[in-house]
Amino acid sequence: MFATYLIGLREGLEATLVVSILVAFLVKSQRRERLPHVWLGVGLAVALAVVFGWFIEYTSTTLLNTSEERELFDAITSVAAVVFVTWMIFWMRRAARSMAGELRGKLTDALAVGAVAVTGMAFLAVIREGLETALIFYSAARGLADNNTGPLLALAGGIATSVLLGFLLYASALKINLSKFFTWTGALLILVAAGIFKYGVHDFQEAGVLPGLNDKAFDISATLDPSTWYATLLSGMFNITPAPSVLEMVAWVAYAVPVLVLFLKKPSRGAARPAAPAAPASNPAGTGDGAAEPATPTSSTSAPKSA
Structure with a gap:
């Protein structure tokens, strides 16, 4: 449940920050009549993400007939989820500084075109987070009983928390060091x-694609009782099991160690930085880059306050 809560919190807060940038831009530029179009785009993105999540589950439980097909499908979705997670956390770290300006520029272009363009722009700005959430949630919550609604409730709780935090940031009622927040949640x-x-490697082995299913790296079943709360936590959060295969452990270490090192490595201070554009006389958007740039390493970050 904690893993799915973290997924909902992280992805939800990213989407919430994007929406707050768009809303603040329209409010401060006196274009409130376009707010319904932004919310329409956000609503469509959320609906598509829900349908996508349902389709993944439906494919696994209904469209696939044999256990080997289901295992192979689950393995492929696991690898896809890992690719999305990895891309997402590194993209967020790299693009956060310029995200606000890019969103404001795209929204300005959309406003010049019309309502459909505004709706489409808001849809595209949010849909990536929604599709990622659906795919990662499915991969993280697999293997549970059909009537286990805990992970789904945890995901909903994470999203609800992110919406609350986003609202408080927007209203300038809360300050959060978003740089540290995204660093810690990214590492987790x-x-x-x-x-x-x-x-996913285990599923590939069960599907017969990879060998070594019965070649155990170790067996600590006597020490790590699967029925205990801490075993459940380790298994649910990090998929640490008492008797993994050698190939499973090789895959875990081969991914976790280098990716963590690269993610936690501080960017070189000597790296060239693009020249900052000249500051305009006034900021018509009035959004303030604090909320729009969640990775800026400042002591605290808050979203813009509405007019």
Whole structure:
């Protein structure tokens, strides 16, 4: 449940920050009549993400007939989820500084075109987070009983928390060091992704694509009782199991160690930085880059306050 809560919190806050940038831009530029079009685009993105998540589950449980087909499908979705997680956390770290300006520029262009363009721009700005959330959630919550609604409730709780935090940031009622927030959650998500990758390798082995299913790296079943709360936590959060295969452990270590090192490595201070554009006389958007640039390493970050 904690893993799915973290997924909902991280992805939800990214989407919430994007929406807050768009809303603040329209409010401060006196274009409130376009707000319904932004919310329409956001609503369509959320609806498509829900349909996508349902389709993945439906494909696994209904469209596939044999256990080998289901295992192969689950393995492929696991690898895809790991790719999305890895890309997402590194993209967020690299693009966060310029995200606000890019979104404002795209929205300005969309406003010049019309309502459909505004709706489409808002849709495209949010849909990536929604599709990622659906895919990662499916991969993280697999293997549970059909009537286990805990992970789904945890995901909803994470999204609800992110919406609340986003609203408080927008209203300038809360300050969060978003640089540290995204760093810590990114590191945890890398460990979650390592567990998903390990699970995917296990599915490939069960599907007969990879060998070594019965070649155990170790067996600590006597020490790590699967019925205990801490075993459940380790298994649910990081997919640490008492008797993994050699190939599973190789996959876990081969992903987690280098990706964590690269993610936590500080950018070189000597790296060339693009020249900052000249500051305009006034900021018509009035958004303030604090909320729009969640990775800026400042002591605290808050989203713009509405007019």
